[in-house]
Amino acid sequence: MMFKSIFVKLLVTYLAIIISVIAVLSLFISMAYSWYVFDQKQQELEKTGYYVNELVNKLERKEISQTELNSSLDSMGYISDSSIYAIRIDKKALENPKSIQLGENLEESYLFSDLQKILNGENVFRKKQYSQKFDMYVVFSGIPWKTNSGISGAILLFSPISQISSNITKLNLVIWIMALVLIILSAIVIYFNSLRISKPIKQMEIAAGKLASGERSDDLVVVNSADEIGKLAKSFNYMKQQLVGIEKMRSEFIANVSHDMRTPLTSINGFVSGMLDGIVKPEDYNKYLTIIKDETLRLTKLTNDILHLAKIQSGSIRLFRENLIVKTILDSVISSTRALVEKKSIELALECDNTITVYADSDKLKQILINIIDNAVKYTRYGGEIGINVSLRYKPSVTEFRIRDTGIGIPAEELPLIFEKFYRVDKSRSSPGGTGLGLNITRSLIELHGGKIWVISELGAGTEIIFELPQ
Ligand SMILES: Nc1ncnc2c1ncn2[C@@H]1O[C@H](COP(=O)(O)OP(=O)(O)OP(=O)(O)O)[C@@H](O)[C@H]1O
Ligand SMILES: [Mg+2]
Structure with missing residues (x-):
């Protein structure tokens, strides 16, 4: 014991x-x-x-x-x-x-x-x-x-x-007294040294116990040494901060999801009640049913996005990678957004060689492109321009995608945040249908392929999203 x-x-x-x-x-x-x-x-x-x-x-x-x-x-x-x-x-x-x-x-x-x-x-x-x-x-x-x-x-x-x-007895006495003094001195040094080694371990044990039982405390383990125990304590502190961060993110996530679900549900409930109570006249039914349909679509999109995100985060998503002709993928994505592009009279220019290939999962690549192009269309005004450019880069061998628009742009201080979950620049100017999950999912999918994504933007002038995938 x-x-x-x-x-x-x-x-x-x-x-x-x-x-x-x-x-x-x-x-x-x-x-x-x-x-x-x-x-x-x-x-x-x-x-x-x-x-x-x-x-x-x-x-x-x-x-x-x-x-x-x-x-x-x-x-x-x-x-x-x-x-x-x-x-x-x-x-x-x-x-x-x-x-x-x-x-x-x-x-x-x-x-x-x-x-x-x-x-x-x-x-x-x-x-x-x-x-x-x-x-x-x-x-x-x-x-x-x-x-x-x-x-x-x-x-x-x-x-x-x-x-x-x-003479011998005298010297023996001196020797054994010195030995005793030495033992006492070493005992003192050993006592403090043992304390120094075991204290952070003890602290970590207590802190880990608290963490496990869900008790919240911000105090960190005090580290004074640069040895393995010091490093362990540092890692422990880091882990603790990460866990606290994750916990914060989790509650924020739930708050965001609940909020995003409540808004459409409230309006659906309002319109349906109005119809049942007879406040809404039958000739306006069509108008309100359209709104209800849009809201339902939005809820479906939110649910799909969340499911998708959960799948990516749990690591259960599997990529089926193959050599894809980029042009073919782009043509199919563009044709699916054609209706919206034409509605806003946006001029869409595509620059992509028929020979360019990429080693990727076809469905995931389509989703990446849809998310980015959808943003470009959404945040570009009537009559704007969208340019898509795909090229090969060497050292390292990657396929580079650039999607440029002449839309509203993003303020410089918001640039690092747009890839975060639920982050939407100035909710009033963002499209009403958005969830703020699009770019987060996009980034995760790109990273899953071993690629990276970044953004260049000028407020009022336009935005360029660039991403690379290994060939
Ligand atoms: N091309 C762009 N031009 C200007 N702002 C953009 C552009 N792309 C993204 N943004 C900003 O970044 C935010 C995050 O984009 P994201 O695609 O993640 O969310 P969303 O488009 O609002 O919703 P979702 O894509 O889930 O429908 C957007 O709300 C918007 O403010
Ligand atoms: Mg989007």
Whole structure:
């Protein structure tokens, strides 16, 4: 349960690693120090031993007096903090240890085995040995007493261990106090670092929970780092803003649709009621029924557009692409708008080579062209002109369509908006039948083909819609 939070996980893992590393390191340093101290002591005792060897040989050769030797041994013993013995033993005597008389109370059990080694020419060193003679633990070093005629005995040095031990204990104390301080310092750093890593994650978790339960809040996750967590938090914030945006769009969409449906339904209801109540005279029936028919058509168009939009957005629309002769498609689209064009006495010029092809879905391309040409006709005054130009472009290979009119134009600040859903420039001047979905559907269909669309327009002078589709 406790280990469920990332913060605790990070904290425990880091601490475990740091503590073990520091503990192993401290143990290692402390062992290395103890080894070093004993090694130094061994070297010191052996060096002293060699010097004693020298001196006793000098005494044998009568180069120095016993007094001189004693005073030298005293000072060496003092300097090396040790008791020094030079013992002459016959190797054979060791075969029966009990017969040996070492004197000076030196008969200690470990010594006999050591003496055997020493007389065989080995150096012996004991780090920690209890000595009955001194009644304490000692460091013991024994070396062969070498003379010209061979090994004639042993030189033994005993040094109390207490000094060395207290040094080692002191240093161990320093090492472990430092280790503790280091662990505490790292724990503090680890604590804040774990907090820094886990805090945005925790915030995101809470925010995601709120988002999922539909709770509305505008507060974003605070990001201070540029690492993966920082990036994740940024993406999360972005996602949240997008979701809020989508939610806003959804409610706007519903509001727009309801509004666009209510207007025709209200007028249909009004006229039908008028007829039933007898307020509308039978001779006017034709006029009002025509209006009702137009309104019904408008509702049908709105419903179709919305269905179409929903299909595009859900990604369920499938394109059946083939190589199409553009001219054929255009001819059929133009003939379907002919009636309206002629009614407004609009001059329509088409420039398109018979050879130009495009790789597209024939029905979708027709719909794209109908939407754009329908706009051009709708927003061009009586007697205006519409020019359609299709050409091939290379690098990249696209077919470019330009539909130009001499209509009312679009204000510059409205240009980026005309492709939005339900967006209609100044509703009073737009055609009454429009839903504002035409260009949005058009753009979606073009993008579905991997193409793009843009617009150039001058208010009062005319508009040019340009779009490209891959060949
Ligand atoms: N050729 C054009 N000249 C001037 N304004 C245009 C032209 N084409 C589009 N517009 C403006 O852009 C708006 C959006 O166009 P869109 O085709 O999406 O909607 P609509 O024509 O109003 O309705 P719908 O096409 O759904 O019947 C229009 O309402 C109009 O204000
Ligand atoms: Mg339109």
